[in-house]
Amino acid sequence: MTTIGYLGPKGTFTKLAVDTTFNNEDKVSYSTIPECIDAVANDEIDIAVVPIENAIEGTVQLTVDYLIHEVTLPVVAEVVVPIQQHLLVRPDFGGDLSQITEIHSHSHAIAQCHRYLHKNLTTAKFSYTTSTGRAAEIVAESTEPIAAIGNSLAAEEYGLQIFAENIHDYANNHTRFIVLAKNKALVNVKHPVQLEKTTLKITLPSDQPGALHQILSAFAWRKMNLSKIESRPTKTGLGNYFFIIDVNQAYDDALFPGVKGELEALGCEVNVLGTYPVYHMNL
Amino acid sequence: MTTIGYLGPKGTFTKLAVDTTFNNEDKVSYSTIPECIDAVANDEIDIAVVPIENAIEGTVQLTVDYLIHEVTLPVVAEVVVPIQQHLLVRPDFGGDLSQITEIHSHSHAIAQCHRYLHKNLTTAKFSYTTSTGRAAEIVAESTEPIAAIGNSLAAEEYGLQIFAENIHDYANNHTRFIVLAKNKALVNVKHPVQLEKTTLKITLPSDQPGALHQILSAFAWRKMNLSKIESRPTKTGLGNYFFIIDVNQAYDDALFPGVKGELEALGCEVNVLGTYPVYHMNL
Structure with a gap:
């Protein structure tokens, strides 16, 4: 049976995301984001569900940093759940x-x-x-x-x-979770796919005015829509920062290789962190 | 005497930032980011120090969201402290x-x-x-x-x-704090200024491919260097998202008004969240 690890304990928003997204799998709780991700990397479990944008249980930084620096696992799905306190x-x-x-x-x-x-x-x-x-x-x-x-x-x-009910201040607040797995086929979500997304990590050769503008040109003239962009400082001393960019379409054989080729010609490093479906959960 | 509020309790990284940055002020601990910010807005204290990038005590989201949606207080300084666990x-x-x-x-x-x-x-x-x-x-x-x-x-x-000592995984990890105050003159930091920064909030008129690229053009051709960019979903349903952009220079009378005018002509809304000095603390 497929086993899913999540950031626990019981009764958290991550568990809520797991319960509304998946059905018959075994579920195991982990206390930290690295432990949960490691368990998939070490083949102890099949799937990890960890917060990527969540003001309560986790931070974008911790999850992104661990995926960037420690473990290479593809993002195979994203789950968006409204915050209801x-x-x-x-x-x-x-x-x-x-x-x-x-x-x-x-x-x-x-x-x-x-x-x-x-x-x-x-x-x-x-x-x-x-x-x-x-x-x-x-x-x-x-x-x-x-x-x-x-x-x-x-x-x-x-x-x-x-x-x-619903005593939270903002009605449009959401938490986002990413699903990590070596075998995409094990991820079996019983909900319609909302959209397809591709997440890229782009590292600049050096910190120079206008570098980001140049990078975005590669997407803009192809009319590829970005739904998120975030700069993150590197921790290695190599360059000053890198960008995490979400593109609102699946990785294809024409547009993405074109973007990648152009950016690499400019001296950038381009990593595909995942191309995956997005599910919106209504509670 | 000047009173500084910080996200407590004692022994946190925020308190460490306050202690290394300020000297003779009274210091008051708050349990949540909104309480600390409200105390300045309501004139109970003079200065608030809250995390803006910190994987442990707070999240960028909570601080940014509260400043964007609830309280209008200028950012008057930024303090960067290395994480040493x-x-x-x-x-x-x-x-x-x-x-x-x-x-x-x-x-x-x-x-x-x-x-x-x-x-x-x-x-x-x-x-x-x-x-x-x-x-x-x-x-x-x-x-x-x-x-x-x-x-x-x-x-x-x-x-x-x-x-x-220093058992943390990454040597180059930092926490960032913003200092909020109605009266900039009360912020009296006994360290050299590292650089000047300006933080802008830019809201797009509608979600369209290439919009961010167009926005960045206004900075790029003026050779204004951006040190951070982050997209955040709006919570009001007005537009799809806005951007928080840090520019590595103080607000001036020529370049910034030029950028603002161009972006407003494109239908963007531009808010200056602060123009302020940045201090790097070495422990």
Whole structure:
């Protein structure tokens, strides 16, 4: 059976992404992004799901840096999940918000619900946890009038009740996850593909004004649409920085080799980190 | 007296940045990035220091999003601090690594020391904390043979000994912090300025292939050097994304107004988030 590793613990947004994306696979929780990626590299598991853009559980930097510097594994899919934060209480909670003495959650989750908390829970103290899943566990095990901020999966996993739904400040907030696997055929998502994307890493020969502009020319005149661009400092001292670029189309036999050839002629190094389908999950 | 707010608790990299950058000011710890920024906006404190690129304490997204959507405060300085992670033990520790049963730290700090831990501490269990400062506190209060991963300030604050220095995987890793203040004159850094930078937010009128290329032309033909570019999805549904661009020079009366005028003629919205000095701290 196919085994999927994810950044745990239970009740996190990564687990929610895994549960809504995949069905019958075995699921194993890892505590850090490198451990989860290593497990695929070492053939202990088949698939890793790690955050690539997620203000709570992980950072773009840690995942990107590990893939760039440590392990070469292709990105085989991307999963986009809306962030929905809820106020979670035990089922026996009386129903009076003013009774709540403590709010438990990850500091970034509390930050994401800043407006709601300032308006409705002015007297409750904040208690910071390592994850939203852990916050739900603390509330479930307590007998005090305390609440957690977390997602619907955390409520389900720890038998909590959603007291107030969608208390996060921004409706259009999303988390993005990448799926890593040596064998693409094992990734079996039961949802329609939203679009195809290709992620490139482009390293410049030297830091010079206009270099990025020159790089983008290769995409612009081919009318290739970029959905993300990010500069990252190199850690090796070789050059000053590199770029991660997402192109909104699958790697093909004409346009991409043309771009690659032109950029290499300019002295750039071009690596294809993956060409893959993107899935949008609606909870 | 000037009061500086920072993302706490004690012994974090943000506190280290504040201590190495500023001298005689009062310092107040905040638990979340929005709380710290709000305190300056509401005139409770004079200066806020929050992470803008930091894999452990904060994310670019949370800080940038809060500045873009909630509060308008200028960036008045940037502070760059190298990440140096150490293995911290109590002063009475015997000195045999194989005795250590548990390593406490933030999961991202443990991830940053992946190689060292895999080589030297194969049997110790990991215990995850909300910050590296909190991990040092746990070790200080314990009587068990446990260790923490954290910086030199955490060692100092909690009376711990640095057992192994610089155990992080990458030597060239840095954290970046932005300094926010209504009154620039209160920011009094006792170090030489490394360079001047200007940060712009540029919103495109619509998502079209080549739009970014067109934007960068305005900088390229003026030979203005960009040190960072990042695309961020908008949360309002207005347009698809915006760009945060760092230009390696101070805002002037000729080049920047020229860029702004050209981009606005193309239908872009241009906001100056700050023009400010950059300080590099050597620990």
